[in-house]
Amino acid sequence: MASKKKIIKAATELFANYGYHKTTMDMIAEKAGLSKGSLYWHFASKDELFRAILETGFNDYFTFLEQTSNKNNLSCSQKLKAIIDYRMDFLYQHKSLAKIILSNLEGIDKEFKQKVLKARQKHEEILTEIFAQGIKNDEFKLQDPHIMAIAFIGIINSIASYKDLTKENLNRIAENLLEITLKGILKEKKEDN
Numbered sequence: 290m291a292s293k294k295k296i297i298k299a300a301t302e303l304f305a306n307y308g309y310h311k312t313t314m315d316m317i318a319e320k321a322g323l324s325k326g327s328l329y330w331h332f333a334s335k336d337e338l339f340r341a342i343l344e345t346g347f348n349d350y351f352t353f354l355e356q357t358s359n360k361n362n363l364s365c366s367q368k369l370k371a372i373i374d375y376r377m378d379f380l381y382q383h384k385s386l387a388k389i390i391l392s393n394l395e396g397i398d399k400e401f402k403q404k405v406l407k408a409r410q411k412h413e414e415i416l417t418e419i420f421a422q423g424i425k426n427d428e429f430k431l432q433d434p435h436i437m438a439i440a441f442i443g444i445i446n447s448i449a450s451y452k453d454l455t456k457e458n459l460n461r462i463a464e465n466l467l468e469i470t471l472k473g474i475l476k477e478k479k480e481d482n
Contacts, residue, residue, distance in 0.1 A: 292321070292323060292327060292331060293331050295321045295322065295323065296317065296321045296323065296328060296331055296332065296338065297338070297341060297342055297345070298321070299317055299320035299321035300312070300317045300320075300321075300338050300339070300342060301342050301383075302320065303316055303317055303320060304339065304342065305384075309335075309339060312335070313335075314328060314329070314335055317335075317338070340401050343401075343405070346383070347405075347408050349379075350375075350376075350379070351408065351411065351412075353372075353375050354372065354412070354415050355415065357371050357372060357375075358415050358418065358419055364423075364426070364428060365419050365420070365422050365423030365426065365428050365429065366423070366428060366471055368419050369419065369441075369467065369470060369471070370467055372416075372445075373445065373463050373466050373467055373470075374463060376445050376448075377448075377459040377460070377462065377463045378459075380448060380449055380454055380459060381454060381455075381456055381459050384449075384454055412442060413435065413438050413439060413442065416437075416438035416441055416442065417434045417435045417437075417438040418434075419434075419438075420434035420435075420437045420438055420441075421434040441470060444466060444469070444470075445466070448462055448466075
């Protein structure tokens with residue numbers, strides 16, 4: 290594994306476990322198996338390293354989200370399923386990174402915090418468009434696509450705090466999340482004859 294990837298992997302685990310402030314560059318260098326000098330050769334500061342971790346996670350997700358949103362051959366329900374599956378797979382493969390991204394983002398500067406807030410807004414906008422298209426196509430019975438987008442994001446984000454993120458559990462969560470999103474939680478009443 291290249292040094293930069295080793296550093297990002299080590300730092301991601303440490304930030305997720307100890308938080309931004311308690312994680313030191315010494316800890317990161319030790320966990321990555323590198324000298325402190327080598328660490329600083331790749332990243333000038335802890336802040337720069339933290340931003341690199343967050344940007345990687347955001348960039349990958351938004352690339353996928355935009356590609357999925359623009360697929361005209363998928364129904365809106367299929368787009369939501371693809372998004373849920375992607376997020377569950379991401380959580381399984383990158384538990385530490387997911388925990389950092391969904392944290393309160395302590396330790397980042399104002400400029401980068403603005404980027405994060407813009408990314409969150411973009412996330413809402415893309416999902417709102419998917420829900421609005423589903424209403425227009427008579428696929429969804431929603432009143433307000435923006436509120437549904439916010440609720441959908443909240444539900445997905447809350448899963449990162451689930452303690453037992455095994456592949457089996459994430460598959461079960463994905464199925465339930467799709468069921469709740471598409472059908473709600475009310476049980477259909479049988480009509481009396």
